[in-house]
Amino acid sequence: MPTPRIVELAQIIASRTDELKEHLTSNDLPEPSFSPEGPIDAFGSATSDVQQAKNSVVEAAIELRQLLEGPVRSLLPEVSNFAPLAAIHRFKIATHVPMEGGITFSDLASLCGLLEHDLRRVIRYAATHHRVFCEPEKGLVAHTAASKLLAENEMFENLMGLTFAECWPAHSKAVDAMAERSEEPDRSGYALANSTNLNMFEFLAQHPDRAKRFARAMSSTSPASLDALASYFDWASLPDGSTVVDVGGAQGHVSFHLARKFPHISFVVQDLPEVVEGAEATMPEDLKERVKFFGHNMFNEQPVRDAEVYLLRYVLHDWPDKYCVNILQCLVPALKRGAKVVVQEHLLPEPGTLSLLQEMQLRSMDAIMMTLFNSRERDIEDWRTIFETANSNYCGFLATRVKANPSTGIIQVEWADKDSP
Numbered sequence: 001m002p003t004p005r006i007v008e009l010a011q012i013i014a015s016r017t018d019e020l021k022e023h024l025t026s027n028d029l030p031e032p033s034f035s036p037e038g039p040i041d042a043f044g045s046a047t048s049d050v051q052q053a054k055n056s057v058v059e060a061a062i063e064l065r066q067l068l069e070g071p072v073r074s075l076l077p078e079v080s081n082f083a084p085l086a087a088i089h090r091f092k093i094a095t096h097v098p099m100e101g102g103i104t105f106s107d108l109a110s111l112c113g114l115l116e117h118d119l120r121r122v123i124r125y126a127a128t129h130h131r132v133f134c135e136p137e138k139g140l141v142a143h144t145a146a147s148k149l150l151a152e153n154e155m156f157e158n159l160m161g162l163t164f165a166e167c168w169p170a171h172s173k174a175v176d177a178m179a180e181r182s183e184e185p186d187r188s189g190y191a192l193a194n195s196t197n198l199n200m201f202e203f204l205a206q207h208p209d210r211a212k213r214f215a216r217a218m219s220s221t222s223p224a225s226l227d228a229l230a231s232y233f234d235w236a237s238l239p240d241g242s243t244v245v246d247v248g249g250a251q252g253h254v255s256f257h258l259a260r261k262f263p264h265i266s267f268v269v270q271d272l273p274e275v276v277e278g279a280e281a282t283m284p285e286d287l288k289e290r291v292k293f294f295g296h297n298m299f300n301e302q303p304v305r306d307a308e309v310y311l312l313r314y315v316l317h318d319w320p321d322k323y324c325v326n327i328l329q330c331l332v333p334a335l336k337r338g339a340k341v342v343v344q345e346h347l348l349p350e351p352g353t354l355s356l357l358q359e360m361q362l363r364s365m366d367a368i369m370m371t372l373f374n375s376r377e378r379d380i381e382d383w384r385t386i387f388e389t390a391n392s393n394y395c396g397f398l399a400t401r402v403k404a405n406p407s408t409g410i411i412q413v414e415w416a417d418k419d420s421p
């Protein structure tokens with residue numbers, strides 16, 4: 001009789017967890033733990049083999065759980081209500097819990113301005129479902145690694161805000177948006193959830209605090225992703241004094257990263273005026289000469305002419321196809337022969353060709369794009385079509401998946417200017 005799948009999965013978990021234990025022991029590293037003293041990312045500094053072992057264990061554990069719990073649980077998953085996490089974010093509960101010892105439900109409720117019974121159920125739900133907070137003795141709330149992170153690290157505050165204050169309400173309206181069969185960003189789940197006829201960026205422009213949180217959440221991008229951008233396009237071969245225009249560059253974190261690696265290049269960071277406002281004042285001293293900010297709406301003609309590179313990093317996936325075509329067409333009057341357009345984006349795979357975790361991450365991102373913008377993630381052929389539709393002078397289309405993270409890639413095209421003499 002063949003080995004049942006659940007046994008195979010258990011064997012994968014056991015053998016690959018041994019590799020993880022070996023890595024921790026031989027490098028004298030702390031083991032993963034929910035305690036506030038536990039590591040944030042126990043395998044963050046590990047080699048790609050160890051990362052691979054970790055991903056195999058997680059994927060096997062997901063499949064094993066799904067098989068053991070059966071199809072009913074797949075349809076009605078245990079975690080489908082994010083109100084408790086949204087409440088933890090909104091009422092800043094983590095900041096009111098002391099780092100040492102604990103606090104009673106009643107004291108915590110008054111600090112947060114909540115009814116005690118509401119607070120108690122939020123905490124107990126989050127403790128069991130998400131390991132956020134624990135109750136070391138009955139009635140006393142204390143930190144776990146996750147709640148401590150939220151209390152101490154402003155970046156997580158911004159990311160939770162983006163997830164639970166912006167995305168979550170919009171997800172529940174995405175099906176209403178789908179029923180409208182609209183491909184307009186101002187009829188997305190996000191627009192419906194906010195009772196607005198504006199697209200998300202126009203709406204955020206009217207809500208500066210939320211816009212700031214969005215911009216800060218965007219700047220939390222992983223260093224590995226920025227390193228991929230730095231290494232999958234040959235920035236070093238650009239002539240001395242070259243200019244890169246970072247279209248939709250937010251507050252400049254991508255240009256800062258590239259500017260530090262390539263001191264012979266200057267950068268113009270373009271974004272909506274309200275996004276770039278004040279960015280120059282907070283710029284690192286060493287980059288002030290080479291990075292400039294410029295308020296510009298990318299649906300208007302590109303004003304910075306004859307740059308060597310126009311970079312669009314995670315900008316186009318926010319827009320339905322016809323808008324992407326329009327953005328690329330707005331670059332055209334500025335392009336000199338040989339200018340490059342460089343795009344960093346997710347690249348959808350053929351179903352089942354990436355690992356389960358990678359494909360889950362991509363499908364989640366695709367669903368978020370639908371919810372927020374009525375836009376989508378795209379595969380390589382979709383990207384080729386967008387460039388071809390925008391202008392036949394966009395030549396030499398080259399899309400390369402990033403080896404360490406093949407769900408993303410770098411696309412480059414060159415402006416051929418076939419019509420000029």
Ligand SMILES: C[S@@+](CC[C@H](N)C(=O)[O-])C[C@H]1O[C@@H](n2cnc3c(N)ncnc32)[C@H](O)[C@@H]1O
Nearest residue numbers: 201218248249250271272275297298313314315
């Ligand atoms: C997903 S963020 C990407 C930010 C940055 N490129 C990065 O890689 O982190 C998309 C950016 O596009 C900007 N954006 C949206 N609409 C725009 C417009 N009409 N003109 C210029 N920038 C715009 C947003 O403000 C935001 O900073």
